[in-house]
Amino acid sequence: xxxxxxxxxxxxxxxxxxxxxxxxxxxxxxxxxxxxxxxxxxxxxxxxxxxxxxxxxxxxxxxxxxxxxxxxxxxxxxxxxxxxxxxxxxxxxxxxxxxxxxxxxxxxxxxxxxxxxxxxxxxxxxxxxxxxxxxxxxxxxxxxxxxxxxxxxxxxxxxxxxxxxxxxxxxxxxxxxxxxxxxxxxxxxxxxxxxxxxxxxxxxxxxxxxxxxxxxxxxxxxxxxxxxxxxxxxxxxxxxxxxxxxxxxxxxxxxxxxxxxxxxxxxxxxxxxxxxxxxxxxxxxxxxxxxxxxxxxxxxxxxxxxxxxxxxxxxxxxxxxxx
Amino acid sequence: xxxxxxxxxxxxxxxxxxxxxxxxxxxxxxxxxxxxxxxxxxxxxxxxxxxxxxxxxxxxxxxxxxxxxxxxxxxxxxxxxxxxxxxxxxxxxxxxxxxxxxxxxxxxxxxxxxxxxxxxxxxxxxxxxxxxxxxxxxxxxxxxxxxxxxxxxxxxxxxxxxxxxxxxxxxxxxxxxxxxxxxxxxxxxxxxxxxxxxxxxxxxxxxxxxxxxxxxxxxxxxxxxxxxxxxxxxxxxxxxxxxxxxxxxxxxxxxxxxxxxxxxxxxxxxxxxxxxxxxxxxxxxxxxxxxxxxx
Numbered sequence: 102x103x104x105x106x107x108x109x110x111x112x113x114x115x116x117x118x119x120x121x122x123x124x125x126x127x128x129x130x131x132x133x134x135x136x137x138x139x140x141x142x143x144x145x146x147x148x149x150x151x152x153x154x155x156x157x158x159x160x161x162x163x164x165x166x167x168x169x170x171x172x173x174x175x176x177x178x179x180x181x182x183x184x185x186x187x188x189x190x191x192x193x194x195x196x197x198x199x200x201x202x203x204x205x206x207x208x209x210x211x212x213x214x215x216x217x218x219x220x221x222x223x224x225x226x227x228x229x230x231x232x233x234x235x236x237x238x239x240x241x242x243x244x245x246x247x248x249x250x251x252x253x254x255x256x257x258x259x260x261x262x263x264x265x266x267x268x269x270x271x272x273x274x275x276x277x278x279x280x281x282x283x284x285x286x287x288x289x290x291x292x293x294x295x296x297x298x299x300x301x302x303x304x305x306x307x308x309x310x311x312x313x314x315x316x317x318x319x320x321x322x323x324x325x326x327x328x329x330x331x332x333x334x335x336x337x338x339x340x341x342x343x344x345x346x347x348x349x350x351x352x353x354x355x356x357x358x359x360x361x362x363x364x365x366x367x368x369x370x371x372x373x374x375x376x377x378x379x380x381x382x383x384x385x386x387x388x389x390x391x392x393x394x395x396x397x398x399x400x401x402x403x404x405x406x407x408x409x410x411x412x413x414x415x416x417x418x419x420x421x422x423x424x
Numbered sequence: 425x426x427x428x429x430x431x432x433x434x435x436x437x438x439x440x441x442x443x444x445x446x447x448x449x450x451x452x453x454x455x456x457x458x459x460x461x462x463x464x465x466x467x468x469x470x471x472x473x474x475x476x477x478x479x480x481x482x483x484x485x486x487x488x489x490x491x492x493x494x495x496x497x498x499x500x501x502x503x504x505x506x507x508x509x510x511x512x513x514x515x516x517x518x519x520x521x522x523x524x525x526x527x528x529x530x531x532x533x534x535x536x537x538x539x540x541x542x543x544x545x546x547x548x549x550x551x552x553x554x555x556x557x558x559x560x561x562x563x564x565x566x567x568x569x570x571x572x573x574x575x576x577x578x579x580x581x582x583x584x585x586x587x588x589x590x591x592x593x594x595x596x597x598x599x600x601x602x603x604x605x606x607x608x609x610x611x612x613x614x615x616x617x618x619x620x621x622x623x624x625x626x627x628x629x630x631x632x633x634x635x636x637x638x639x640x641x642x643x644x645x646x647x648x649x650x651x652x653x654x655x656x657x658x659x660x661x662x663x664x665x666x667x668x669x670x671x672x673x674x675x676x677x678x679x680x681x682x683x684x685x686x687x688x689x690x691x692x693x694x695x696x697x698x699x700x701x702x703x704x705x706x707x708x709x710x711x712x713x714x715x716x717x718x719x
Contacts, residue, residue: 140539142539146594157569365676
């Protein structure tokens with residue numbers, strides 16, 4: 102393209118000052134179009150992100166340094182007092198523990214299952230599309246629907262799950278009363294909703310792995326499990342890292358599941374046994390204590406960066422062990 | 425996948441399947457199908473169960489074993505949903521909000537994706553990395569100032585509060601960048617330039633038609649996630665003028681013991697999406713397969 106434009110200029114020499122001024126203007130407009138429009142095209146994203154993503158993030162930091170409620174117009178600057186109160190707040194540490202516990206319980210089995218399912222789907226199969234579509238079905242179901250349905254399934258007296266446990270002689274479990282049982286129940290809901298989606302992401306990456314690698318391995322007599330471990334997982338590592346990080350971020354922000362599981366209890370059950378950090382933020386938000394809620398938000402952000410960073414390093418390390 | 429289905433059955437390359445693999449395949453294959461069928465079954469089960477409960481009455485919930493087939497009360501229960509919450513209004517709001525978000529995301533993401541994939545400009549790589557990095561910023565973190573902003577703009581309780589922050593997202597930009605850099609031949613754009621097209625002309629006449637398959641997938645995914653968005657609408661809307669999810673949460677929270685009512689509403693709010701998905705699921709899956717290859 103760049104070589105073509107001078108050609109044309111040379112082919113038709115300017116024949117007069119008027120034409121050349123006109124040509125100059127056209128040249129400038131063209132230059133402006135070529136140089137300027139890329140910025141104009143990416144601008145909407147950055148403008149909207151600044152207004153509705155970046156500004157709130159920065160403003161949250163500012164609010165967290167204040168005694169700030171909607172009830173009064175006075176916002177006293179209190180420095181790090183909110184954070185100091187937070188570190189001494191048992192509810193905060195309880196919510197942190199719950200978030201991490203539900204996060205590990207839901208994410209770790211989910212990702213292993215997703216890789217395995219993707220591996221199964223990555224072979225020539227009949228009815229492939231059908232299986233893939235059903236994998237995404239839970240993700241289409243809204244979170245409210247998921248929790249209402251699962252709360253019913255996890256019911257103590259008449260729930261299907263306790264009814265089935267009864268076949269094995271297990272007494273009815275009050276799923277929403279205990280810490281461990283409620284965490285398991287909530288994790289099951291999260292897993293149900295996201296495993297298929299992640300499996301599809303893994304599958305997309307697996308399809309880009311060269312077939313010859315598998316053929317050679319099969320000739321060498323490597324089993325399916327060995328191929329998964331020695332070929333597939335190392336080859337799709339970037340995707341694994343991506344999914345681990347996005348799942349981590351998602352898990353640290355879990356809110357709708359515990360909120361609805363407690364039939365809309367913002368304390369996450371009577372003893373706060375499943376109150377997550379997001380839920381604690383929401384609780385303080387509804388109390389209109391914006392300063393304190395903002396401080397929790399920022400602590401949550403720090404946790405997300407920490408946990409995502411640790412997971413990033415661990416997933417990268419896993420590569421070293423395999424190759 | 426298309427290559428395989430296109431090949432005539434007679435020419436199926438039997439010889440490339442090594443003998444070792446074939447001898448193993450019997451049992452392993454059966455196990456694979458069994459597992460996948462079980463997964464499909466459990467994926468559909470809760471939805472089916474919600475239809476079963478929604479079509480019965482509250483007394484049936486106490487039955488042991490639980491009811492396995494739908495009863496005859498579905499329409500009566502749905503009528504109760506419409507009596508309890510403004511469900512028709514909620515549906516209308518949800519269609520409006522999700523539809524406008526989907527259209528805006530499709531258009532703006534294609535525009536930005538075109539620039540990132542095919543135009544050369546200073547700072548392109550930095551800006552692209554920045555775009556992807558913004559995916560790491562958790563959306564919930566800014567809820568409080570975002571709410572205060574909406575109060576200032578006097579948008580609380582209105583659909584603007586839902587639409588404005590969702591008009592574009594990093595995932596969409598990234599998705600379209602990936603697609604266009606692979607699917608749109610640069611020669612086509614050069615030819616357009618030679619014919620005297622402006623950049624905007626190229627976008628309108630060449631890029632938009634070429635982007636249509638991926639944009640449609642992006643639109644569907646965006647529509648579904650906007651439809652299912654829960655927390656932000658809950659914070660910023662009122663129960664009198666809700667979206668479907670807010671209306672459902674009213675049903676799920678206010679009427680603790682009326683599970684049948686809750687599940688009737690849930691079924692009603694989910695079925696349109698499931699129907700669309702049943703029709704277009706194949707295209708959506710195909711799009712995810714194309715767009716998400718590189719993590």
